[in-house]
Amino acid sequence: MTDSTDRRRLRFEHRRGEILEAATSHVLSHGVGSLSLRRLAEAVGVSHATLLHHFSRREVLVAEIVDAAIAGALNQPDLAEKQGGEPLRELWARSRSPQGAAYVRLFIELTGIAAYGDAVVRDAVSRSMRERAQTMAAGLRRDGCPPEEAEAMAGWLLGAMRGLMAQLLVTGDEQSADAAFEDLHRMVLLRASSWRADGSA
Amino acid sequence: MTDSTDRRRLRFEHRRGEILEAATSHVLSHGVGSLSLRRLAEAVGVSHATLLHHFSRREVLVAEIVDAAIAGALNQPDLAEKQGGEPLRELWARSRSPQGAAYVRLFIELTGIAAYGDAVVRDAVSRSMRERAQTMAAGLRRDGCPPEEAEAMAGWLLGAMRGLMAQLLVTGDEQSADAAFEDLHRMVLLRASSWRADGSA
Known part of the structure; x- marks a missing residue:
């Protein structure tokens, strides 16, 4: 040589x-x-x-x-610190920004590729889903969510956010997607207010 | 000839x-x-x-x-007739059956393909998302949901169901997905009970 x-x-x-x-x-x-x-x-x-x-x-x-794309999308430490339903609004706003939308789009494509069992992609998407759910469950617990409910609630709440992002991306109907997000956000705030009521009782 | x-x-x-x-x-x-x-x-x-x-x-x-696959998946007239939160449980159960899971898997792949703008697939997926949202909104209105809230609620509720199905498919974690579904189902029943209370007041 x-x-x-x-x-x-x-x-x-x-x-x-x-x-x-x-x-x-x-x-x-x-x-x-x-x-x-x-x-x-x-x-x-x-x-x-x-x-x-x-x-x-x-x-x-x-x-x-x-791995690089998912690491980039997950790298939002300030988001986890927000309290009282606002992280959800922030997450929605970020997914609407050009940079955020690019990550959402790729994640939706990767989920589709994972569906028929590409093991490499499936493992990366699966890991990312679990990490996000844990981050959100921790945020819910900080907001007063009973610990035994936090993971289950984080599961469907993240599902709803991903579902709304996919719907917006595919249909292009911003008005419907925003209205659906606002309804979801109201429900989450309502549930969060019941935790505070329980806590002070 | x-x-x-x-x-x-x-x-x-x-x-x-x-x-x-x-x-x-x-x-x-x-x-x-x-x-x-x-x-x-x-x-x-x-x-x-x-x-x-x-x-x-x-x-x-x-x-x-x-088109044929989506028509097959949408062809569930009996589902729309169920009332009071049970259509949701039925939808979850069907998505777990081998036949239902096959449709879910394909739909998730198609959503991923639609993400980068294959127009044919995107139009079919978009049409299917809108039809499903209308069917669910009609079911919610029959259950007493205020008409002006029904479409927004159907939007995130379908998103949550699709998100949970994708999560189950990718992670394979049945226990987490079922727990998340049960938490979602409880919240929907709780909200539905407020419609009946308002209606009888």
């Missing part, structure tokens, strides 16, 4: 993270369903050979992109 | 419905994401040429399969 090969390898290794970031951003815009390594290489601005050097197979790259 | 060509064409036309039914059943088991016409022809037991004769392009066949 020559010195020049070593130097090239070193440069490649440094570029790995950079390529993954560009690939994740490309996938957030276009999805993974129709992803080909050739088109991705073109979009990212590297050769097909370079992409293969770093990620060997499409599955390896997809797995890393999925 | 010979007589024998005419007869063959006639036989082909009769077979169209039969082929579509077999193709829909194949897709309910395997999804459409990885569907190739060659593999489908093999599974259905016809030649690739016969499939192309009837459906010309993959997109045409996929559109018809999606």
